[in-house]
Amino acid sequence: MAIFTTTAYPLVALIEDIGLGKIGLPDIQRPFVWPNVNVRNLFDSLYRGYPAGYLLFWETGVDLGMRTIGTHTGQAAPTLAIVDGQQRLTSLYAVTKGKEVIRSDFKKERIRIAFNPLHERFDVTDASIVKDKAFIPDISELWKTGTNVFEFANRFIEDLKGIRPLSTDEIGKIQSAIGKLHALPQYSFTALTLNSTVDAEIVAEVFVRINGEGKKLNQADFIMTLMSVFWDEGRAELERFAREATAPSTLGASPYNHFIKPAPDQLLRVGVGLGLKRARLENVYSVLRGRDAVTGAVDPAKRDAQFEILKAAQSRALNLTNWHHFIGALTLAGYRQEGMITSETAIIYAYVLYLVGVIDHGIDKQKMRQAIAEFFFMVSLTGRYTNSPETAFEFDLAQLRAIKSGDDYLNKLRQICATTLTNDYWEIGLPNSLATSASRSPSRSAYQASLILLGARALYSPMKITDMIDPAVKGSKAAVEQHHLFPRGYLAKLGIKETREVNQIANFAVVEWPDNLKISDQSPKDYAPALDAKLSAADRADMQRWHALPPVWWELPYEEFLKERRIRMAKLVREGYQKLCGEAVSPKPVAMPVSELLAAGESGGVEFKSTLRTNLHTGQPDEKIQLSSLKTIAGFLNAHGGTLIVGADDAGKVLGLASDKFENEDKMGLHLVNLLRDRIGDVFLPYVHPHFEEEDGQRVLVIRCERGPKPAFVKDGSVQRFYVRAANSTSELSGNSVTDYVKVRFHS
Secondary structure (H helix, E strand, O other): OOEEEEEEEEHHHHHOOOOOOOOOOOOEEEEEOOHHHHHHHHHHHHHOOOOOEEEEEEOOOOOOOOOOOOOOOOOEEOOEEEEOOOHHHHHHHOOOHEEEEOOOOOEEEOOOEEEOOOOEEEEEEHHHHHOOOOOOOOOHHOOOOOOOHHHHHHHHEEEEEEEEOOOOOOOHHHHHHHHHHOOOHHHHEEEEEEEEOOHHHHHHHHHHHOOOOOOOOOHHHHHHHHHHHHHHHHHHHHHHHHHHHHOOOOOOOOOOOOOOOOEEEEHHHHHHHHOOOOHHHHHHHHHHHOOOOOOOOOOOHHHHHHHHHHHHHHHHHHHHHHHHHHHHHHOOOOOOOOHOOOHHHHHHHHHHHHHHHHHHOOOHHHHHHHHHHHHHHHHHHHHHOOHHHHHHHHHHHHHHOOOOOHHHHHHHHHHHHHHHHOOEEEEEEEEHHHHOOOOOHHHHHHHHHHHHHHOOOOOOOOOOOHHHOOOOOOOOOOOOOOOOOOHHHHHOOOOOOOOOHHHHHHHHHEHHHHHHHHHOOOOOHHHHHHHHOOHHHHHHHHHHHHHHOOHHEEEOOHHHHHHHHHHHHHHHHHHHOOOOOOOOOOOHHHHOOOHHHHHHHOOOOEEOOOOOOOOOOOOEEEEHHHOOOOOOHHHHHHHOOOOEEEEEEOOOOOOHHHHHHHOOHHHHHHHHHHHHHHHHHHHHHHHHEEEEEEOEEEEEEEEOOOOOOOOEEEEOOOEEEEEEOOOEEEEEOOOOOHHHHHHHHHHH
């Protein structure tokens, strides 16, 4: 038995059957993707009698007179669905009937095609053609009800005569051309009609073989076609939601948001996932057709029942309250704008899981949103639904399908996260995935989301990143820019010019754009130390942690810097995720008052010195005394920081600063800074914080030291000495002991 029939189908009959609803041409309000020049070429081909391609129909299998589901018009369900030729039929119907179409951006447009009878030339109507009496500016006027072609032609000729004389031959040519154009609806198309018994797979194969563009139909196309036939109102709802999500509404509530402009087929997946608990649309198609799994016969009652399930689920999916509350989960996860989204599929499937929790399990919306925020962070970071998304989501649905209680549902979602984000993933997998130059990388977006979750500020800026991002503002410059830490121009001087090397994720940091312009192509050694030195100890620690920067990172070779930063970025992402999940964050240490330090006595992090430079026995400045203070400071830098108090004896008794015989405290502070710069190195100055305080009626110099950015050596004549803290004393290391200590302290 042949699977198709061939029919000569006059254009006038096609237009009539579309109008009557016999042919299921999707509503004229559906997105039309042909450019107008293609429409012009189509009419030119028909006018010249050229072949204009096949039309491919598919019998829907409905009984004549059967009504569609849920419509308010009472229109009969179409007996034929268009499979190939939709753009041609839409063009012909829109132009001949003078109807508007809606473009892929959902903007309405009336396609106007012009015709020059003297030259028998078609054109897309524009302002100049409208003024040109040699053109019929809109050929749809010819096919309006009540139009008399002879009167139309005579009127055109009289108008043209008003601007130029016409010969008898020209008048005859005009009349002939207009008559030929008027008869264009008699053009006969060749229509192939596939039987209703043909499977979707065969229809798709036929489509590919006869379609010159090689476009492939997918399962969503078939399901949307079924909806056009049996529940066109449902398909219209999907398209209306998608259309309204593209731009802010001036008329009230709408699905518009700053993360996703969902396509109708994406929204279809939400209804299918919620109602039918399926991810693979190929299975859904057979279910919606009502086909018996054993006999293969179509059961209309089963079909209608499945559509009713889909109808109820779609109503929940398109509910604006549900939609916007779910969208809040993306914000909760640290994502703020469309540019941070690397997988729209992750949003769609997360929405399904949100709805299942709220509707099927009755979970409190706040709890559900929190769990989905955690789940979305995980799937976005790992690209869970990037490759074979239907298979991956089907697997997740299978794990959740048998769950009966809301608590178990929430626990299962979090268990999936935990089994995915293992310790190996954080320490090995994520650093490796950060080794890329892809501009839209899941790991890069997750790092940015983590910065927002942790309240980070832009690099060397007082502005919080979250305060700098307003997705509604579209300026000539982005408020937040990704700056090359090792600028492109600088790397080029080093011979590093490949884009994939220059644009490594680990070479970017979030800055304000004025800072980006200032930094330009300077070497990191030229711009970073000065910016770093302006920071307080607490701010520097925050900047290094947030922006995953090793101390004195500008001194590292580029490749070593990238490797070290990826590890730190992965740790920051993990910290952001832990913050999202509500895990405890260690409080920052608070500096103890000087009085308490003196009372507690010397320790691994505290030491007292009677003077900075004076030998109390001789009353004169002594190099050994200065070296004693310097080695204590170096020891703190090489350990985990500490505090040196000058002006107190070993027992903590306050002696004051008079013995050092400085003119004033400023001179004493300057002397200390010069000692540090000359004997230890100016790179360490930002990590040493001297200030003066009053204790027991005397002044003391308090020198608080941070954990140093790299090994600190003290220059002693021509020798470089390395000191570490051990208990409450400072010891010198040498030889292999230095190497071993540095390896553990600075590179682990």
